[in-house]
Amino acid sequence: MKRKAPSNPVILPQKQAILEEDKVKCLFNEKIWNPEFRDGLKQEIAESKPYNWGTIRDLVDDELLRAVRKEIETEIHFTKKETDIYKVNQSGDLANLAGLDWNDLSRLPNLYKLRQILYSEVYRDFIAYVTGSGKLSGQKADMSINTYTKGCHLLTHDDVIGSRRISFILYLPDPDRTWKSHYGGGLRLFDSIIPNVPYSDPCAKLVPQFNQIAFFRVQPGFSFHDVEEVKVDKHRLSIQGWYHIPQKGEDGYIPGEEEAWVRTNTSTLAQLESNVLQDYEFPKFERDILPYHQVKHFEKVLDFKKSDQDPEDQNREVTPVSAISDDNHLSEQELEYLTQYISSEHLSKHGIAKLQNKFLEDSALQIDSFLNEAKSELAKKLIKKEELEKECPYEAKDVQSPWKTAIPPHKWRYLYIDGKSHENFRNEADILANLNREELPNFELLKQTLSDSANGTEKELIDLVEFFKSTIFKKYLALVTSLCPLSEQILIRRFRPGQDFTLATKCQLNELLKNVDGFVDSVLEGTLCLTPFDGWESGEVGGYELYMADNEEEHEEETKTQLDKDVEDAAVYRADDNGDSVLINSPARWNTFNLVLRDESVLEFVKYVSWSAKSSRWDIKMQWDVKLNETDQ
Missing domain, CATH: 2.60.120.620 (q2cbj1_9rhob like domain)
Structure with missing residues (x-):
């Protein structure tokens, strides 16, 4: 979307009535x-x-x-x-x-x-x-x-x-x-x-x-x-x-x-967009490369799906076949594992075919009631207890492990769990001493360090993360989207009322994968929203996740000088009130899983959560670099 700028400063006429100094x-x-x-x-x-x-x-x-x-x-x-x-x-x-x-x-x-x-x-x-x-x-x-x-x-x-x-x-x-x-x-x-x-x-x-x-x-x-x-x-x-x-x-x-x-x-907006400050941003956009054998497994799954089509249909658009077929793309053991977490309606032959068709048409999905009833009810009980019985930390110094505070606040602010160590994270100045520290997330080890009595909510959310990181779930993801995952990053997030948000940002592609055959210039994003109370539908209390087209470059005149461009208001980054630019606007809900394939022309943000919201906005945010199966190109 083109930046919403107010009227620029005006050079006033030289000849106009001027009050005398004493007046x-x-x-x-x-x-x-x-x-x-x-x-x-x-x-x-x-x-x-x-x-x-x-x-x-x-x-x-x-x-x-x-x-x-x-x-x-x-x-x-x-x-x-x-x-x-x-x-x-x-x-x-x-x-x-x-x-x-x-x-x-x-x-x-x-x-x-x-x-x-x-x-x-x-x-x-x-x-x-x-x-x-x-x-x-x-x-x-x-x-x-x-x-x-x-x-x-x-x-x-x-x-x-x-x-x-x-x-x-x-x-x-x-x-x-x-x-x-x-x-x-x-x-x-x-x-x-x-x-x-x-x-x-x-x-x-x-x-x-x-x-x-x-x-x-x-x-x-x-x-x-x-x-x-x-x-x-x-x-x-x-x-x-x-x-x-x-x-x-x-x-x-x-x-x-x-x-x-x-x-x-340079304005901070320009710095954020050019990524010159990314060394000082936490959490970082670090999608970890998946093991080679996993990727080859997903490629084989997608090849099987392709081979199921009638040869006469392979040169024209067709409705994808179901993953649940005589070739048994998902084994009984895999289905049994998925059923422990995902509602059965999204695992049936008809359910998966419906998701495949919708994603093929829109490159996006909204899956309601994604978790099964048992998982959903347990998570809701724990998150509601967290909201109602525990005091939420509002200052960075009070945030305790395993949570961290996203910085810097002119880009975003929220609580998150990334599966990495918490050392020195309450003192933001000390974070910079560990800028180049390389550490892979280890949610399993993190969960072992948490007590059952004090961290029941966190342990349950980490259990969901481990499910999303499993090979079986990513196989399911590949079948639904016809895309092969190459990397992943998963965060647990909590957006506190009166405090948290993300500003509109572009996705970043993984430079390490750009030469991979079939690599697409888009990122597959998943958001499992787990916000336990209602009152979010109107958008008045914020907390909605919005995707919009970034049309700014199309509207900028090539003859515009940098000075002309910089006079736009620093306090007006991106407007979301233009219906033509809004692609997806998803209010905070309970148990809704959104999948979106977006490229660098699509901006995304989570709107600031108002003090009047009934609770925090909770979610699990996922990103995958993906590629098309070579035979599908």
Whole structure:
């Protein structure tokens, strides 16, 4: 899908009514012009953690800001927008205030006045002084209006886009009520382990109040922040904007500075897409190569299936024959093993033929009631007990073995079990000391280390993983998909309410297999969703897994400069509200197994799980590199 970008920053006309300096100053709190206050704030910002940021209460004349808020409420229409990284109410065609027709100010005179003073030279110089940012542009205006209602959020990002130098948020919640911490909607700041790799948990939080501004220098690799989900039925209105590098003709303009800034400081989105940070990502995309004898066994199975067809039918499309035939592709012993886990309806001759036909047609399957009743009921009982009786760890330092926290949080955050050792994983900084450590997953050994009393849920989930790793299950998989597995990776995942998600990513092919005969440029993905409570169908609480076409490259103009491309909003990665691009949208359910064959043009993510969800989203995620049987090509 093409990136959903707001209106770009606008170069304002040179000839427009400009308030005199003394009138501008009168519309701000007089304290900000006091040298003692300015110097104190400058020192506070220089010493702030985790990076240079500051806040000012009662910034603007109270009467003016109340009038602005009233204009916004009465004159501006908001539409809920949702992507992989945010859910927020945006102001339709007024999303970028600098894009308004300022010759018609009858509806929004106070909003216009506010923009004037925020981009006035005297106030820009104040902000530049206290932040130490250097000169700021008055021509390049970049402001937007958002209102966060219950469930709205903005996930971790660093605002490094284009020529941005300072980011600010002016808060306008109810002026006659205190916005309390438990309402959510706070601005949270993240420290970095190393440049471009933030910690999972925030280290500072600002609870916003009416007429309070928060601002910070846009610092590549460091200025990570998010907006906490709003948890109550209240509106957290705000005006967000950026100050940019001076433009040609402005005081402080340096030829080539903006181009050099953009060229040097790659946005985190671009870094994630180019995989330059993959060494610092956990879990890693490491699909382990299957033993040679297993692969040859699957090839033989697929050859048998091919030979079952009538010779006259082999040169045209046909309905695949069932795996359960006189040739007994699945032996009685294999069927007996599969029946211990999979519902019998998906193992019958008719059931497998139905799955084969559906996958052949769509390259995807949704198999409901996949596990048999006994396995399903046991797993549901254990997961519900985990949800209802045990406290879920919400900070990385509290996560205990065998669970780990996925990092970095500007790409994903969830709990997972990968079958590998847990050494030093609670201290995220120590993870980097083991970047090149090679270790194969060993779920059987891991299960042996767990106690029955404390880890019943984990042991049962690991038992399911061992089933999916079995040769017999992969043989079943080959029969259903007509694809030969070459590698595998399996993770147990838990997405906690108010905490976890994955952003839209492309699949990565295994370079070690690219020269294998029949290797396809796609990855087969399986997701067994084991979410025990209902309430997910509407998508309002998130937790859905979404696959969508990445059409961005088709829409980009070849003549576009890199600078033009980078002015798109860092907080808007991929939009999922375009029905033409959405391929699969699967809400969290109980006992549903999804199989999807996707190539590098298909993006996938799990939407942030809201605080209002009844439980975590639980699943087992599988990936296989696959090839077509040579006789099928």
